Amino acid sequence: MFILFLGAPGSGKGTQGKILAERLGLPKITTGDLLRAAVKQGTPLGREAKKYMDEGKLVPDTVILNLIKEELAKPDAQRGAVLDGFPRTAPQAQLVDATLGERGQRLNHILLLDVLEEELVRRMTNRAAQEGRSDDTPEAIRTRLQVYQRDTAPLIAHYAQRGIVHRVPGTGMIDEIATEIKRIIGR
Numbered sequence: 710m711f712i713l714f715l716g717a718p719g720s721g722k723g724t725q726g727k728i729l730a731e732r733l734g735l736p737k738i739t740t741g742d743l744l745r746a747a748v749k750q751g752t753p754l755g756r757e758a759k760k761y762m763d764e765g766k767l768v769p770d771t772v773i774l775n776l777i778k779e780e781l782a783k784p785d786a787q788r789g790a791v792l793d794g795f796p797r798t799a800p801q802a803q804l805v806d807a808t809l810g811e812r813g814q815r816l817n818h819i820l821l822l823d824v825l826e827e828e829l830v831r832r833m834t835n836r837a838a839q840e841g842r843s844d845d846t847p848e849a850i851r852t853r854l855q856v857y858q859r860d861t862a863p864l865i866a867h868y869a870q871r872g873i874v875h876r877v878p879g880t881g882m883i884d885e886i887a888t889e890i891k892r893i894i895g896r
């Protein structure tokens with residue numbers, strides 16, 4: 710089973726994705742974490758990605774498409790996975806659809822975490838104080854929200870045509886949201 714978490718930055722994809730992946734015993738693939746690890750290690754990928762990430766812009770598809778291919782090819786990801794942070798653009802969605810399609814698989818569920826923009830900003834600003842993420846500055850937060858609306862939100866319509874998008878209210882207690890997701894997935 711392949712499950713994709715969609716939602717604006719700060720909507721809780723990472724938190725809910727982790728809970729769901731652990732419950733279902735599936736690996737979670739998180740492009741943001743992979744990129745942050747590459748930045749920390751100073752690999753060529755990390756050096757290329759850092760300038761975009763710090764500004765809140767998307768790392769170009771020329772770079773990300775390879776990363777996605779590698780991750781989906783891993784033995785762990787053959788039976789299913791929870792996808793967090795990708796696909797985030799139309800070309801990324803095409804790659805994921807095509808890769809799974811070649812294997813006779815598909816995205817089974819898309820969970821869209823719905824959170825009002827003022828709450829998103831509040832969460833990211835709080836997180837900045839706690840974790841010091843280099844893209845939680847006010848300018849980068851603004852850019853990330855704009856980029857989400859422009860590049861990623863259109864994927865909702867793409868997947869809605871297939872009837873696999875579930876809207877989940879993303880505000881409230883973490884375990885209540887997790888329970889709602891469990892109800893939607895049916896396991």
Ligand code: ADP
Pocket residue numbers: 717718719740741742744761762763765766767768769773793794795796797801844853
């Ligand atoms: P958030 O969704 O809170 O902005 P992420 O951890 O998902 O945080 O992503 C952080 C940054 O990493 C993004 O702003 C972007 O620069 C980069 N990034 C992560 N995933 C992708 C992706 N699939 N395509 C392009 N850039 C990505």
